[in-house]
Amino acid sequence: MLHAGIVGVSGFTGLELVKLLLHHPLVEIDYIASRSHIGEPLNRLFPSLKNICDKKIEAIDEAKLNNLDIVFLALPHGVSMQLVCKIYSKVRIIDLSADFRLSQSLYEKWYKPHLCAELISQAVYGLPELNREKMKKAQLIANPGCYATASILAILPFLDIIDGSVIVDAKSGVSGAGKTLREDLLFSEVEASFKAYQAAKHRHQPEIQEVVSSIKPVNVTFVPHLLPINRGILATVYANLQDNVEEEFLFDKLQKYYKSEPFVRISKDLPQINNCVGTNFCDISFALDKDNKRLIIISVIDNLLKGASSQAVQNMNIMFGLKEEEGLNLRPYYP
Amino acid sequence: MLHAGIVGVSGFTGLELVKLLLHHPLVEIDYIASRSHIGEPLNRLFPSLKNICDKKIEAIDEAKLNNLDIVFLALPHGVSMQLVCKIYSKVRIIDLSADFRLSQSLYEKWYKPHLCAELISQAVYGLPELNREKMKKAQLIANPGCYATASILAILPFLDIIDGSVIVDAKSGVSGAGKTLREDLLFSEVEASFKAYQAAKHRHQPEIQEVVSSIKPVNVTFVPHLLPINRGILATVYANLQDNVEEEFLFDKLQKYYKSEPFVRISKDLPQINNCVGTNFCDISFALDKDNKRLIIISVIDNLLKGASSQAVQNMNIMFGLKEEEGLNLRPYYP
Amino acid sequence: MLHAGIVGVSGFTGLELVKLLLHHPLVEIDYIASRSHIGEPLNRLFPSLKNICDKKIEAIDEAKLNNLDIVFLALPHGVSMQLVCKIYSKVRIIDLSADFRLSQSLYEKWYKPHLCAELISQAVYGLPELNREKMKKAQLIANPGCYATASILAILPFLDIIDGSVIVDAKSGVSGAGKTLREDLLFSEVEASFKAYQAAKHRHQPEIQEVVSSIKPVNVTFVPHLLPINRGILATVYANLQDNVEEEFLFDKLQKYYKSEPFVRISKDLPQINNCVGTNFCDISFALDKDNKRLIIISVIDNLLKGASSQAVQNMNIMFGLKEEEGLNLRPYYP
């Protein structure tokens, strides 16, 4: 039995971690903590958890964290790295913030000065489909961003046949922004609407570009949009093919690339968000624009699951040598 | 290991049954059938099931059904009773249609001539909170309607202190109507709208009235409404109190009534649909209009789960002496 | 040409007033004001108004208000009455707040001490279908609440044949709560959900009860609910009939009652929200529960229009002897 702690349970990714680990047969949640709501039962914040989880939110306490097997950090970037610095030598960590996803220079360009830069090189980027082997021994895993997960999984299979310029047009549900009290997240502003935001300025752009470029240099243009739904990301990726190819060739290539992956589903039909929501799957398909020698890859994930919390559980399974699907055989929400 | 069959898997309640039983530790789905799509993999109809369920839809075959421990019928009313008649003597049945919920006379008034009337008296109405003991030995369970489940569970605790005239103003998500191709179920007609339908003419009215009246005679006015959401029912029940009472008295009464029930959650806060969706819970609270000596009881369920498929699994657990919560420890969907 | 001012333009009802009056052929908006955003163009707050309205928000200035023909106050209750006290003798006023809707004692029971009580008796409750004649000479009109408009218009035609106990189960879109930054109004909390709130404790209950009781005493139980849509209210009203009657009788009665009303639409089909949204109409129909001698009346309005701003314009038309439909021939939003 693994003894787990979750720090940052008052947000949506913390909540999802709790719900997932409660059902994990080989994990016990020993400790849930947050910077606020200390002493409150978690199910007062989230009444959906009534009769499901009666744990109380504790203060963040290094001593308690150090006694665990695994700590999940669902904290804002900037906050997370300070805690990592303190507990890294004592306990294995999966950090869901952005703090250890980028090289120091890139992090400091897009975020702020790094307060625990010496550990950046120790962190493994937690995308199992890319880094499974390295993750097995990792002490610190940087869990990928939601947009980055969908985008990178779409690009990787075709990386060797496309040129170095990729466009990602991504669309996300509102839960990606969490429970922040912002006017633009009010129902009256989001419902029946749609918009792009931070076009070519979003912090997942460097993440996608740096991770993919570790295999082959690419430049990425990234434009995120806000969908009037709670959950789900769909990424539409545009890439130029180096040679003329047929659809069958591309489908075979995609299928082979992910043939051993338990959580990537390949299809000739274009994926849609409601088939993925509630699960740890990434659904991928593509279309070929032959006239323009252009490949259009479309990927879908649940932003809070494969884009955050269930991918973190998948990563924990890998770190501890458990069956990778353990605790992740999830019911899709549809309908 | 119980060997189970599900007939009618091409609809939403059939789909939910599949998803639930796949995760039930003591059940094996031996057989899924439908009147259409025979020979197709279920995950072609429901791509969300890809890599989760690779079963094929079979034709309805009495011989195969007779070899099972339990058969779930998710068929339209009228169709279900014909199959029940044929297999009743060989296998235990949970019927999710309306065919065995009402007395013959009431059934024939609201539906059509009954083709298997001799078995009506054998059927047990499958509301565990009401009929748990009788259900243990039942050969045939009539699984309650979704509106009826929410309404009856709201009324029962207060039945002895209210007069005989109850109003149920109920609101349901669209999945209650299934996948039927009807113009009024198109997105463009439902989105951003709301309406009442079949006011004082809906078939769940006699069900609620007859079931409750088996304990104490009540007349029920029932008005259902269509919410622009997929899942969930909220019932607002209005009843006149016989005596002046205090809120504390009512809360105690409610709490005591359901104190041993694993799937009813009591609260002083009014319930909301998104806390229940994805689970087998019924959330109940109330308000007191003292000036008018009127009690307002509000209950919430997931119409496809406690209102249909997960209640059916709860019923199966009871029929076979399993732990009632087995396989029903479900993750709420929120957010 | 009437010279009009709107105070409180940073909220939704203020915004709707601006949009309506811009198209009114006999009105000129001379002045828009707010307590915040002073000096900003209104279309910076509401970019939908770009190229439509280039007015700037001014500070609230009594001198300027006094020079107008008509002032609309779209201010919070408590704030509105203070301004009314100051300008009442100089300019005609339509107050969209609750400050002059109730008798003093009722107001002070449900709200707070009244700071301008001497004018309460001067105010006319601005429901044209009830008070048209009195409104013609009114100096101060108390524009009805949104829930109250839908509820009262449903009850009035049947008042003489029902007993004195009425239940209103009302459902409203989110815009009724305005743009307030509250966690329960975030998209993630409202979407895919539904709830009752302030059951039997909402401030529109005394308004409905007092207005209707001015004709015949009734007691009202009022329970509002929050719909996951932006606009629209549907009220389901339950009343006990004193005698056995037929549907035809009721339909005739309803039709006769509103036969001269330009903005009430009667139908045998139950109304739905999307047919009303965008217009000044109130749609009314009913169902008869003969077994229980109970009448179910259903009314629908656009909460921001007939429930607030377009009703205010209708009221202005009446006050100034204009054609009642002037400027209110509005395109419905559907689809």
Next chain:
Amino acid sequence: MLHAGIVGVSGFTGLELVKLLLHHPLVEIDYIASRSHIGEPLNRLFPSLKNICDKKIEAIDEAKLNNLDIVFLALPHGVSMQLVCKIYSKVRIIDLSADFRLSQSLYEKWYKPHLCAELISQAVYGLPELNREKMKKAQLIANPGCYATASILAILPFLDIIDGSVIVDAKSGVSGAGKTLREDLLFSEVEASFKAYQAAKHRHQPEIQEVVSSIKPVNVTFVPHLLPINRGILATVYANLQDNVEEEFLFDKLQKYYKSEPFVRISKDLPQINNCVGTNFCDISFALDKDNKRLIIISVIDNLLKGASSQAVQNMNIMFGLKEEEGLNLRPYYP
């Protein structure tokens, strides 16, 4: 007074035309027709029109059409051209179908054999911002497609500084598909979901490419997506800049290009759908990805208005020498 007829009033664009022309001060609707529902009042099909429009749907009758000043055809492609052939010599026509938007060869490649090819060269593509002068004398206007309107208006201002390869990632509300009874348009399938469809295979791709290429040859990759909303299109256009430029230069260029256009709104803020819905505006903004020398242009329209019916009215105004804004001073729907 112009005498107008609308053929195809049972669909959404026909409905919008009726609602717009009812308010047009210089137009009288003499005739509404459809292939179905003949003899029915239009407000039975669309109850939102009750008390607004009491016209009956007539059969399609050439003689009646020939007596009008202007005929709007809101018919399916293939049907429209047959009627155009018959009435072209007698009456001016605005055709909302695709039948006269493309050259014959392109039409027959993407649609089917053209049955009125001799008139293709007579038709003027009805995008005022591109073809205003030609439209003034046109006998037949091919009203642009919804996706094409948003896309072309985004591309045109920058055409001379981008290379010949453009990507359009477009997202549309459901009303674009009309009231067709299709399973994928049911509420349960669309709500809380999102998907791409006909990627690189959609019939608006050749329309965009051919229209833009008449000015400067470009190749277009076009991928449409389905939003869970009723109204609105947002197009995100990606183009490669030939030279390094600054944001100010691009903004000036955009502003100058549309400085005289009454229905294009330019902004530095990225547009969102709910600011446009209900109006004839196209909102345009852009972002610059300097690192990749890539321009991202974002445009928003109401697909049923500027994308169809109100653009048709704008076109009529131009054809008959009326003020271009006549009847198009529309209230935005927000909130």
